Amino acid sequence: MMINSTLILFYSNMLLGVVLSLSSNNWVMIWMGLELSLMCIIPLMNSSMTTSSECTMKYFIVQSMSSSIFILGVILMMLNYDFYYKMIIMLSMMLKMGVAPFHAWIISLIEGLNYMMMFNLLTIMKIVPMMVIINMNLNLNLIIIYTLIVGAISGLTQNSMSKILTYSSIFNMGFMIYCSNNLSLWFLYFIVYSINLLMISLILMSNNINYLNQFLINKVDLKTKAVIWILMLSSGGMPPLMGFLPKLIVIELSINYNDWVVSLMMITTSLLTMFYYNRLCFLSSLLSSLIMKWKINSLSWLSMNIMIINFLTLPLIILIKYLN
Template sequence: MIMNSTKLLFNTTMIIGVMVCICSNNWMMMWSGLEISLISFLPLMISSNSLSSESMMKYFIIQSMSSSILMFGMLFLMMMIKMSLFIMVISLLLKIGMAPFHNWVLSVVEGITYDSIFILLTLMKIPPLMILSYINLTMWIPIMMSLILGSILGINQNSVRKILGYSSIYNLGFTCSCINEMSLWLIYMLIYMFMLMCIVLMMTKLNIYYLNQIMINEFNLKTKTCFWLMMMSFGGVPPMLGFLSKLMLFEFIIMNNQMLILMTMLISSLIVMFYYIRCTYMSIMFSSILMKWNLFSLSYSMIILTLINILMLSLMIFIKSLF
């Protein structure tokens, strides 16, 4: 959609809704912020895709239902009923699409554009996560389920949008594992937003929606290498920026002595890394007509990109050690 006054209005009100929810000090204003951001995001989901109206309706129904459950939880909280916080947590898990309430995310992302996917998987999840951090309950079962389902079910996917959907479910497991430490999960979310933005921009530019297109189309070496580096960073391969966020969480979980969660994270990280790198490995190594020895003749821009990815991790660790 071309940027016009209507789109500008909806984007502005969506951001205002998010800010209202984050900055509020009472439950009703938080709920109002969630509703403002929801009703502003719905028109932005419209696209030329024939499934966009279906995705819009599914998203609206799910979000309305979770908002209703959240309101019930708030009423029960006022009535001093013991299960009130549990009901509120369930409604918020449904709202962000965390396992076992994750199925709606996959059907919604399949019918919308990459721009809408980016907003759905990042900005729209910050207010519910903020409310979850206020509630301050441990949610080890949903975290374990998100890590396991997000990693295993993403392996046999051919659609890039579904892979990003499963990746979001998987990363929510990481985010919610440190939900009590607001600074930690916000940094993790910001790094995830940056990496997802890089992937979304590249996918939009190359007009790729399925993995077959990456293998069939013969992109130039710079594009392939850049895409490969981004996917490695997204998967959390050690020299890249994406490893920094995982490293911080591993440190936090070791300090809290949660070894079962740590083992699940490590094993699921390997599975996720497999299907991220698979996206680019096939196009570079097998389905490419490029002479393989030409891979060593990289341009300066690619070398600079690699250095930024490597040095950024070291720089951030150094800055972290200063505080």
């Protein structure tokens, strides 16, 4: 997609809607910010792909329904009804984010989007709903466990890279929702996850990889495969890469709170996600490559930066954690 004035207008207004919701002190302005972001991301979703218009309509219908449920919860709260308005607002936000068990819509539309729109959908559009969930201050352990299980097990059977990344996002949402009572920890986890997803999206988009079997068919060079492997290991939480420490801190937090069921579920599902990331890497690098493994003479600018970011971020985060 070429950068032009229309693209800049929609992107800036989408970010303006997020900032408007985050800086608001009343529910109506939060709703207005959500709707502004929705109205600006819908034209960006429409691309040359044949299914993009269908995906746009699905997204609009689901988001409109969740906004209606959100307004219903706000009205019940304003009328002082003895009703679970917090649960209604929570339901609308989980539907808006695509958290399990409300995740079927995001899986059905993700195939019709390019990687950058998928990145926007899985990161930027989840900031405001997460802030609303943080302000609700409810115990969501059951939703967290279900989200972790769905994100880990459903990703094992996928062949599409977009669906694998989407189920990985659902899995990571379980961690983010659990640490929602600690804003600084949530921000750290969200930033590390967003950077990792952005790098994966860039490397897959630059090599035009959409399915697992394209690693076997396409002539992806070994340097790119090595970078993809590092990114996948980082997403799964393999030390000493970037994605390891946020998961470790959240699991440590759950142990300190004596949530042993959640802790056990986080560790078990993290192993399952590591399995399907490693399966992808074995397909791409070990089973199908005829190049000698030590013939890596030079890296491209993107590959070099991705490797530097992954290996240096973990010591930096540890330093910041213990300095505080």
